[in-house]
Amino acid sequence: MNSASGTTRDDDDLPPPPERPDCCFGGCAQCVLDDYAEQMQRWQAEVDAILERRKAAGPDR
Template sequence: MSTSPLSADTRDDELVLPPEPERPDCCNGGCAICVLDGWYEEMDAWRQECRAIKAAHAARQSAKSDASPKLAD
């Protein structure tokens, strides 16, 4: 179930939220490796990618504003 948060069905700066496992997939038996553990890892990776995209977007916006000509008063 370990899919990259930046899969083929993303566009530019858009991320697809990892789908939450169906409840029958987790037996609530305290398994050493639970499907929810994998999902939590995917969600962490998704959040990191979101932060990276926001930072890159902010940097692009800053670069655009720095490159724009300044008008004299």
């Protein structure tokens, strides 16, 4: 495990998380942070699925 980032080498091929946008805090009906939250949920589900497949494949994947 890389102590600086908290990731392992196996994590290097995971998709990067979406970039957090800047919000104007103007009270927009559909804020960019709402979209970002949805993107983060999809990204986390994708990462979880990849990690689950790796776990199921065993240590010799």
